[in-house]
Amino acid sequence: MKKDFILFFFAFMGMACANEETTQPRIDLEAPVISLLSPSENASLTGNTIPISFAISENDELHNLGWVLTSTDGVTLRQWQTHEHSRQFIADTVLVLPEVQLATTFRLSVAATDHNGNRSEVTTSFILTP
Amino acid sequence: MAFLWSFMNPASACDVCGCGIGGYYLGILPQYQKHLVGIRYRQQQFRSYFGQGLFGEEQNGYASETFRTTELWGRFYPHPRVQVVAFVPLQHLTRENNGVNETLSGMGDITLLALYEVARTNQPQNALQHKLLAGGGFKLPTGKSSYSVDGESNPNFQLGTGSWDVSFQAVYILRYRMMGLNTDVSYRMNGTNENDYRFGDRYNFSVTAFHVFESGKIAFMPAVGIASEWAKKDASGEFYRSQTGGKATLSHVGLDVYRQQWNLGFSWQHPIRQNLADELLSVNERFQVQLNFLF
Numbered sequence: 001m002k003k004d005f006i007l008f009f010f011a012f013m014g015m016a017c018a019n020e021e022t023t024q025p026r027i028d029l030e031a032p033v034i035s036l037l038s039p040s041e042n043a044s045l046t047g048n049t050i051p052i053s054f055a056i057s058e059n060d061e062l063h064n065l066g067w068v069l070t071s072t073d074g075v076t077l078r079q080w081q082t083h084e085h086s087r088q089f090i091a092d093t094v095l096v097l098p099e100v101q102l103a104t105t106f107r108l109s110v111a112a113t114d115h116n117g118n119r120s121e122v123t124t125s126f127i128l129t130p
Numbered sequence: 131m132a133f134l135w136s137f138m139n140p141a142s143a144c145d146v147c148g149c150g151i152g153g154y155y156l157g158i159l160p161q162y163q164k165h166l167v168g169i170r171y172r173q174q175q176f177r178s179y180f181g182q183g184l185f186g187e188e189q190n191g192y193a194s195e196t197f198r199t200t201e202l203w204g205r206f207y208p209h210p211r212v213q214v215v216a217f218v219p220l221q222h223l224t225r226e227n228n229g230v231n232e233t234l235s236g237m238g239d240i241t242l243l244a245l246y247e248v249a250r251t252n253q254p255q256n257a258l259q260h261k262l263l264a265g266g267g268f269k270l271p272t273g274k275s276s277y278s279v280d281g282e283s284n285p286n287f288q289l290g291t292g293s294w295d296v297s298f299q300a301v302y303i304l305r306y307r308m309m310g311l312n313t314d315v316s317y318r319m320n321g322t323n324e325n326d327y328r329f330g331d332r333y334n335f336s337v338t339a340f341h342v343f344e345s346g347k348i349a350f351m352p353a354v355g356i357a358s359e360w361a362k363k364d365a366s367g368e369f370y371r372s373q374t375g376g377k378a379t380l381s382h383v384g385l386d387v388y389r390q391q392w393n394l395g396f397s398w399q400h401p402i403r404q405n406l407a408d409e410l411l412s413v414n415e416r417f418q419v420q421l422n423f424l425f
Contacts, residue, residue: 025328025365060369064184081184083282111184117372117408121185 028116032058032065036110036122043126050095050128056112056120058087065089065112072105072125103129158312158338158353158386159205159215159301166205168393168422173198175414178407181373193227195287199238211247213263216240221273221289232287234277239290243267243299261303269295275323285327285364292323308342312355330362330375338382349388356381357399361406376406378413393422 038053039045056065066081078095089112106128111121159166174197180189201219208214219238224231245265253259273290277283285291299316314336322328338355356379363375384397398417406413 023368025363025370026368028369060367066184068185079185085282109185113184115366115371116369 028060028114028118030059030114031118031120032056032062032112032114034110034112034120034122036108036124039108039124039126041124041126043124045126045128046130048097048100048128048130050097050106050108050126051093052095052108053092054110054122055091056089056110058112058114061085061087061115062089063113063115065110067091067108067110069095070107070109072107077106097128100128100130103127158340158351158384163207163210164424165207166203166422166424168203168420169200170203170395170418170420170422171198171200172416172418174416177412177414179410179412181410191228193225195223195225198222198224213245213247215243215245215267217242219273223287223289225287232279234287234289236274236289238273239295240270240272241267241297242270243297245299245301256307259305261305263301263303264299266296266298269293269297269318271323275325283325285323285325285329291320291329292325293321293328295320295329308344310340310342312336312338312340312353314338326367328365330364332362333360334358336382338384347389351386351388353384353386353397354382356402373407373410376404376408376411378404378406380413391424393420393424395420395422 033056035055037055038051052067056062062084064081064083066079068079069077071077105125107123107125109121109123111119113119176195177192178195179192183189199219199221201217203215203217205213205215218240221234221236221238223234243265244267245263247261248264249262251259271290271292271294275288275290275292277288295318297316297318302313304311316334318332320329320331336355336357338353340351340353343350358377358379360377361375363370365371379402380399381402382397382399384395386393386395396419398415400415401413404413
């Protein structure tokens with residue numbers, strides 16, 4: 001009985017495991033890739049609008065992404081974030097800053113994380129002259 | 131005894147969350163060699179922290195989850211050395227996140243186990259006795275695992291895991307007169323569900339000391355012990371997921387009362403040390419009450 005049970009048990013477990021995938025998961029070390037198209041580094045923009053355009057690609061799944069607009073001393077002026085599960089994200093929008101009265105230098109940072117703990121950030125500086 | 135514990139930033143829809151679904155909790159099995167049917171209720175509470183935001187901003191908030199499980203269970207002996215144990219859980223899960231409450235209720239994942247009595251001493255009652263049980267079983271994907279909000283599905287806030295899982299278990303009981311020690315080791319190998327998500331495998335270990343006091347027709351069995359669980363990281367598709375897995379050690383105390391064919395038990399657990407989901411999840415106190423009929 002003991003022998004029969006042990007044989008039965010291992011046969012049972014073997015059948016159970018037979019359907020399991022043999023490939024082991026891997027640790028993803030690739031961070032999302034950000035292409036910041038606009039504004040370009042050291043761009044000189046006129047008016048009160050900032051065209052923001054970027055594309056993000058990821059080898060697995062995106063998680064959080066967004067941008068933050070700061071002054072040169074690091075004060076946050078505007079920000080936007082969203083959540084995505086896709087591998088690609090494209091943003092093409094226009095930000096209006098009616099409060100700007102003088103030529104001002106800003107920084108725009110775009111960041112993205114994936115579901116595997118990887119993070120990317122790209123920053124550009126530009127001048128806005130009303 | 132198997133322990134299972136089975137986690138905003140403004141944009142994070144798929145937050146970390148307690149993951150205690152679909153498991154079994156064996157405990158000290160009362161009065162070996164008798165069939166058993168019972169009902170038990172257990173409650174687990176988790177707190178999942180939002181962590182740092184996308185731009186490194188501190189987010190001090192957290193979400194609270196309470197997992198309540200009412201479970202029908204039974205143990206049957208098809209052979210004097212073989213026992214089959216079945217658990218049929220009914221889940222009631224709640225989650226409060228930034229004033230938004232979510233609730234899930236329904237059947238969880240059924241677990242079936244078979245344990246074989248590998249060794250047993252046949253000594254007189256007042257001598258040192260021991261018993262070794264070994265076996266394993268399956269967890270069936272009977273609980274729904276498709277709950278989503280705005281198209282976002284959190285694998286850790288579901289009634290079931292959606293996967294077929296295999297477990298291996300060994301129980302060793304050492305007893306001298308009215309005192310005893312119950313040691314339980316288990317390993318659960320989780321399968322992949324239809325969303326291509328796989329919960330990390332679980333390892334559990336617990337040791338519990340107990341003493342039986344008899345008073346007339348009633349027997350009291352206080353117990354105290356410690357338990358640990360290690361969970362590997364979950365995987366989605368071909369990659370491991372961050373903010374999953376971890377380990378926790380809990381102390382526990384309990385009291386079982388026996389009278390004729392009835393057993394009423396209570397146990398309470400307190401986390402001593404934990405590092406879950408990259409420290410974004412904490413497990414709080416949890417307890418269980420059970421009423422069993424032995425025949």
